[in-house]
Amino acid sequence: MSTTLTQDPQTAQVWVAHCKQCNRLVVFPHTVPNDGHGDTHRLAPGLSLIYVCSACNHKSVFSAQEIQLQTMENGMQKAVSDTLWRVVIACEEKDCGRLMEVFTCVERFRRADEVLWSIMRAKPPIYCSRGHALYEPPQVRSMEAMRSV
Numbered sequence: 283m284s285t286t287l288t289q290d291p292q293t294a295q296v297w298v299a300h301c302k303q304c305n306r307l308v309v310f311p312h313t314v315p316n317d318g319h320g321d322t323h324r325l326a327p328g329l330s331l332i333y334v335c336s337a338c339n340h341k342s343v344f345s346a347q348e349i350q351l352q353t354m355e356n357g358m359q360k361a362v363s364d365t366l367w368r369v370v371i372a373c374e375e376k377d378c379g380r381l382m383e384v385f386t387c388v389e390r391f392r393r394a395d396e397v398l399w400s401i402m403r404a405k406p407p408i409y410c411s412r413g414h415a416l417y418e419p420p421q422v423r424s425m426e427a428m429r430s431v
Contacts, residue, residue, distance in 0.1 A: 292355060297325075299333070299349045303340030308333055308387070309354070310366065311428055325349060334386040334404040336364070341404040365390045366428040367397050372421040373410035380410040381423060394425060 297310040310331075325346035333342045364387040373380045386400050398420060401408065408416050 293353045295351060296354050297349045298352045298354075299331075299342070299344050301333070301335040301338065301340055302342040304335060304338040306335055306337050308335075308342075308344075308385075310349070310385070332382065332384045332408060334384060334401050334408075336386055336388045336400045339400075339403050339405050341406055341408060364388060365392075367425065368428050369397065369401060369425045370423040371401075371408075371416060372423050373412070373414050374417045374421050375410070375412070375414040378410060378412055378414055380412060380414075382408060382410055382416075384408060385428075397425070398422065 299308045299310075300306065301308060327346055329344075329346040329349075331344045331349070333344060334340070335342065366385060366387050369384045369386070371382045371384060373382065384401050386397060388397055388400055392400075402416065402418055402420065410416075
């Protein structure tokens, strides 16, 4: 998949998917994810993104085929009151330590602990690649507000 980024300052290229439970729109900045080589126009073939919907608590795992590059008007992005968060959590199971990257959108005014609460109540629960469930409270390695979407 190859797409040229728009030069129109009134629009932005974003990756779009929908919650697999409630169909709520999920918008990722065009820089997340990429092909692993800095190319923000292509998705890595083996990509999988974990997303927890704050509306229905459903955990969706998106593959590269389920995320589409779209052009969105900047005004439309600003009209939505949610902020996309990227949270990296380490598995605390003995001799594991695998990192899990989880995304969620919550209202702009929510605190960091409320963002984590949104992730911890995911259904089905989040597991590391070795099948270990998250501990509560989770071992957060990094947490950042990606942008308002």
